[in-house]
Amino acid sequence: MKKVIIGLSVTATLFMTNIHANDKGKGIFESKGCVICHKKAMDTIGPSLATIAASYAGREATIIDYLKGDAEPIVDPSRKAVMNPQLAKLETLFDDEIKALAEYIISANDIAAKR
Ligand code: HEC
Numbered sequence: 001m002k003k004v005i006i007g008l009s010v011t012a013t014l015f016m017t018n019i020h021a022n023d024k025g026k027g028i029f030e031s032k033g034c035v036i037c038h039k040k041a042m043d044t045i046g047p048s049l050a051t052i053a054a055s056y057a058g059r060e061a062t063i064i065d066y067l068k069g070d071a072e073p074i075v076d077p078s079r080k081a082v083m084n085p086q087l088a089k090l091e092t093l094f095d096d097e098i099k100a101l102a103e104y105i106i107s108a109n110d111i112a113a114k115r
Pocket residue numbers: 029032033034035036037038045046047052063066072073074075076077078079080081082083086087089090101105
């Protein structure tokens with residue numbers, strides 16, 4: 001039992017270190033309710049952050065245009081009617097906040113892989 005607890009706390013510490021660099025993006029992602037439909041590794045109502053990051057691999061910067069409403073979706077466009085109203089929640093964000101949010105969404109791919 002003790003071993004299990006030590007193992008869990010080591011995992012939690014590593015996990016916290018990974019996400020620490022992107023606290024700001026994570027905070028926005030959670031406070032805007034994105035987390036309800038987007039889990040880290042498993043597709044649920046929306047595609048997982050790992051799925052989104054995989055679709056944007058090699059063109060990471062264009063996710064910023066998408067989040068600003070300046071680019072069409074590429075992950076699952078047939079379901080964009082579910083996602084479109086969510087984009088309205090981002091209209092009041094500053095550019096640096098959008099950037100932090102984009103970095104969080106993209107980097108969650110690595111977090112999922114390391115877990
Ligand atoms: C009600 C469920 C729901 C919520 C809440 C939600 N999304 Fe989505 N999201 C979806 C669905 C469904 C898709 C797939 C449609 C698509 O790819 O256009 C999607 C797709 C996406 C994509 C991929 C877009 C692409 O290129 O296809 C991103 C990025 C994204 N969401 C970010 C967010 C952010 C940021 C928030 C919080 C402001 C958010 N989502 C809230 C359901 C949701």
